[in-house]
Amino acid sequence: MDEDRVRERGGPARWRRHGPPWAGHPQDAEPGSRWPWRSTLLLTVLVLVGSDFAAHQQQGERAALDPFARVLLLVAAALLLWRRRHPVPVVFGTAAAAALYLGAGYPYGPVFLTVAVACFAAVVAGHRRAAWTALGMLWAVHLLVAHWLYRWLPPSGDRPASFGQEIVVATWAVVIVAVAELARTRREQWARERAERAQAARRRADEERLRIARELHDVLAHSLSVINVQAGVGLALLDSDPEQARTALTTIKSASKEALGEVRQVLNTLRTPGDAPRAPAPGLDRLPELVEQAARAGLTVEVTGEPPRLPPGTDLAAFRIVQEALTNVVRHSGSRRARVHLDRAGGTLRLRIDDDGPATHADAGGGGNGLAGMRERAAALGGTIEAGPRDDGGFRVLAVLPAGTGEEQP
Template identity: 70%
Template sequence: MDEQRVARLCGGPPWARGGPPPMRHWEERRRDAKVPWPSTLVLAVFVLVGSSFAAHGQHREPLDALARVLLLAGPAFLLLRNRWPVVAVFGAAVTVLAYFAAGYPYGPVFLTVAVGAFAAITSGHRRAAWWAVGGLWLGHLLIGHWLYVYLPPPGDEAAPWGQELVIAAWVVAIVAASELVRVRREVWAREREERAAAEKRRADEERLRIARELHDVLAHSISVINVQAGVGLALLDSDPEQARAALTTIKAASKEALGEVRQVLDTLRTPGDAPRTPAPGLGRLPELVDQASSTGLSVEVETVGEPTALPPGTDLAAFRIVQEALTNVVRHSGSRTARVRVAYTPGLLDLRIDDDGPATGSEAGGSGNGLAGMRERAAALGGTIEAGPRPDGGFRVRADLPVQPKETM
């Protein structure tokens, strides 16, 4: 069974099963952006009312119908700031420049450009916002110091240079605040992406872990069932009692496989809950020997050194490595004898599984998925694994797993 297929069947995000990616392109998000009409309406009312109050005491043109149209045109452009921020900021800047060129009084009309620049900078259109705000300031400079002679109101005087400095400071403040918000948003977005990537890595690792568990459980149990089914079919007529024993072994192996599969899948249904049954370990090695014996394989087990209590991860990995190695002997070797050596040394668990061969097919050591799973288990614990033909024939799997013994068994 292919572990990658099992991983996809175990679940995961839609894009792992051929669906769309989790993050859409910015242009697609922009097309789906909502029109910010509530905030724009509040801004339009504030600009209209604020300009009426600010007009008192200024020797400028009165606020007529054209002035009110221009005051509303800026907020109207701001309705586009989520989808087309460049259009919004340039439109607001042009309407404000036209408003001052017509000789109307100063007031909160500048806020429309500030909001447009903020939207453009925070959405990534920094240069467009700078050009719009800088163009507005240069245009105001031309109007206030050179073109005022030809523009209303009649008899207007040049604007004081102190006012230009105030406007320049206002422009710098807008750009600086917008840039600060943009940088903070980028930092937050990067942190969110890193958290999402970490979550995805953890999910991928969990799916691969489950895939390895299912592969090891099913490959071993199905191999036993396959051998026993062949024995039962061959002896069904000539030796019914032996056929009955084969069927009994098939029933026991399938029941055990179902139990282990259910335990693995329970982690998907109730993540974070403790497993209902303990994970397999070397303490269940006699069960593996009995299952292998039921297929006609004689397994000799040798324990070297003083057995020590193993961490759960190491214990499970050791059990699965021995299980996969014996499964490969049953499926791919002509030998009817296998030797399992478990050696306990300080800080190290040494596993060695040998058979005398010969191989019964081209895949002497297994299909490749099982060996890859064993290597992944060993690597996850910082250990190593070697698998290959022996010089004198047969096949050997050897794994060295680092371990921190806690107590003597």
């Protein structure tokens, strides 16, 4: 088995670098987690003071606190300082200190609180098996000491513990595990919610980037196509027909000015969120402008049907689809005539753009992002796009878009 497989299975190759999985690593802690100084200091004081109080209450029944007992209490409490970075060694260390404390016959007291806190931290960090094992070992030690080894261990004259006390200890352990599991579940739920919110934010950002890319493509492709055609006309007629060349240059100036305005409008969407748009989005009410621009590029466009009232999103998509289809006719078709038909039936708008061809090269309908952008626009609204050559040699783009109730303003 090669090292990559061993690493994937968490085997020896990984253990050599980080130690076995039951040892716990600093990586298990949350990134940026801080040392819990304050809570550990507070627990240490509570354990030491509480143990003195418990020794006073159980005087004559349990062994008195001596320096060794205080060292055990201090070690058990101080280990909690590493409970976030090394939860597994800490839970076993506190359990061992508590077992020694219990076996030496010292008074019952808050030493078990250190085990509870360590178990809680281990379960929350995902080391449930280690926490349960440590609790089980401590309980087993308690059973041995309380019902068998008490004859040979201090304090002298001790008697076996009642089984009612064992039920209390078992209940205490179950409560610790239950609370820790609840905290772990809640923590995982918060982590999932944070991940889902981050994913949703990334998805919204991706959708916004795609929307802006489509807008820029549609604006620039149409305007630059007009500019390219008119530049060719101007160069061809510069010497033979200066007046016609002047007309072509005027068209280039107008098209470039309009393109700059639309690009500026698209880029304005990247301003501070919450700002209102400075200009309305284009819609089918600007269809005559498209016809005029196409005419400047030498394309005659015949429009049938009246532009209906549409929701803003549908109105913009319909305008961009017609714009892109006419741009493709100018760039990729040998025909100088195109037909745009608008038909609204109920809640559906049908847009049909035809040209008579023939195609000037293989990419008859546009081989770039134009058709893909049209399909994305239609799909985002729940509509469809069909585009392809006709049997008579022309090309057709058919868009079916939801048109709403007809009461929306464009």
